[in-house]
Amino acid sequence: MLDRGSAPGAGVDRGAPLVAVVGPPNSGKSTLFNHLTGLRQRVANYPGVTVERRCGTVNLPVGPVELIDLPGVHGLSPRSLDQMVTRDVLLGEFEGDRQPDAIVLVLDATRLKSHLMVAEPVLALGLPTLVVLTMADELNRRYGALRRSSLSEELGVEVALVNARDAATLQPVRAFLKALHTGGEEVRACPIVAVAEHPEGRGAGRALPMIDLFAERRQRARELGRSAGFQAPRPSRTNERLDALALHRFWGPVVFAGVVAVVFQSIFAWAVPLMDGTEAAIAASGNYLGSVLPESWFRSLLLDGVWAGVGSVMVFLPQILILFFFIAILEDSGYMARAAVIADRLMHRVGLQGKSFLPLLSAYACAVPAIMSARTVEDERDRIATIFVAPFMTCSARLPVYALLIAAFIPAQPILGPFFGTQAAVLIGLYVMGVVAAIVTAALLKRTLLRGRSAPFVMELPPYRLPTVRSILTRLLDRTKVFLRRAGKIILAVTVVLWVFTQFPRMPGGEAPPIGDSALGQAGQVIEPAIEPLGFDWRIGIGLVTSLAAREVIVGTLGTIYGVESDDEEAFELQAALQQDLDLGSAVALLVFFVFALQCMSTVAIMRRETGGWRWPALQFCYMLLLAYAGAWVANAIL
């Protein structure tokens, strides 16, 4: 056992050695991590920043080892959020985290020349390190070569050649982890701490101009490669053929549009049976509970509050999972980088960049993971602009609101035959409004608050690879956990509070009051003057207030307020009730309000964490509210 592990003040010390898995993006880091830990993983956010931290346990016969999967980085300088977190974790400067006892540095053997540049600052930390070179089989197949032992000698640490998809080749990695318990000779730190003149280290001044520093680092990396007998593999023919298609003058954009179309089609059409199934399951379980439980306040809380509220959110799980399934395939296959290159021209024109494409696509499911994925946008101004406009993309939480109001107020009339009617046109119109608002906002930001020369767009195109089932399943499992946690905490809290407000003040006989006399109804009447110009009454007002927690909550709220249960058959009753309270103008106003307003506390919370303060989320909230109010007012006035 290393004495480092039991150092005093080490923070959370569970006794097991802590090992950080570090490496450049697409080096096979996460595949290795998944292979070692299996499903014994936890996803959490670092306190204060929303860089996800994946931890997992490797159970060895000698005892457990804790692994922590850090974001893919090209270096340790604090120029991006990912690199900052990686550096702080490795230096043990992260609050609540102790310094790792050892590092597993994952590099791609086929891109060793480039990846060795990351090795220097990592090795200079002086922690016991194992260098894992992935894609060993591909290096051989493409006539590359490398002497493992020579590289190990040159670096002064153990080097393992693995094929992250073949568990048998991982033996040296397990041996290294085991040696952390038993104190084997594999556990070595790089002896050349002289290279610690790197700028990424704590408090190190930038003695050398940055360009010279990296030129020297590259030179050393090349010399290292040379003495280890590294021969770069021949370019992959398959890779070249795929790129010839993906970046083709004509077919490139066609493939791109096709991919986007399939993703959208899957979210909006193929997800429907699954969502209906989930809804039916929730309704059936609710009905069953209703028939079993005796009439009491608890039954009311459980069914009208928890089941209706949390259930209304659970319905989106299939849709979000389908979106993440595609995103995982696109990312793991390497196509996402090509998509970013194709999209860059267009995105650059509106003040964003190619890397904004993935976050904005994700935002069609949910702005929260979208804002988190924006950290791949390295340029800080572009990243802020991306996350600022992400909530304008029509997230799936808006869909139930759109569906309810469109069905209730827009008469179904064919426009282009049976396939395209007025209702679909309105739905598309709402999506387009969101996109236009995003474009205008991005352009506005880039001319005002985020003005400045943008940093160079450097997009690495990783080799194409076949995604593994394991990696995709792991990611979907991660997403499910994150989503359920959100649904479990926020939505549950809101629905319970809401339910309580509908129950008080009690009537003389101890009965629950009519909704208009309840605390909730009274609150609604207080805000009514503010929303009257939009054509909304207090009921909608209450819906708007509760939808601040999450947009879709308004449907459940209106259901509660109008005193109807929200299962399928009676959804028509909610529509009928709405038709009495709203006219076409105010219904469209409500739709427009939902296009623009930032009614999602999770988004606000994630914004605060991602931008490191309240400034941006506060601005975003007010800006979007203003836009929503103005838009709704105009809609109500002209219709």
Next chain:
Amino acid sequence: MKRKPETAQKPADRMLADVPLEEEVVLVRIDVAGDDVEPLLERGIVPGCTLCPVRHAPVGGPTVYRVDGVLVALRRETASCLCVRSSLEAAGVLDSN
């Protein structure tokens, strides 16, 4: 710097954006200010490295370059800040030094 007549016909140093596909060049200078260069440097785009444009993205999008066996896409505006020289000439200069 004086050039031999046959090489003097075209300017010795060009910008990367003007290099035709499949021509290998060596980076001599980066004309990007301040810390903005770091994303380039981290990927091995430093003076002395060899770059080869392999593909233009459609509709005036970025160009894909091969650097140290890695494919990297750069916008034209970035490539216009990278001063390069054909790898043959660069070898000659190194010899004469």
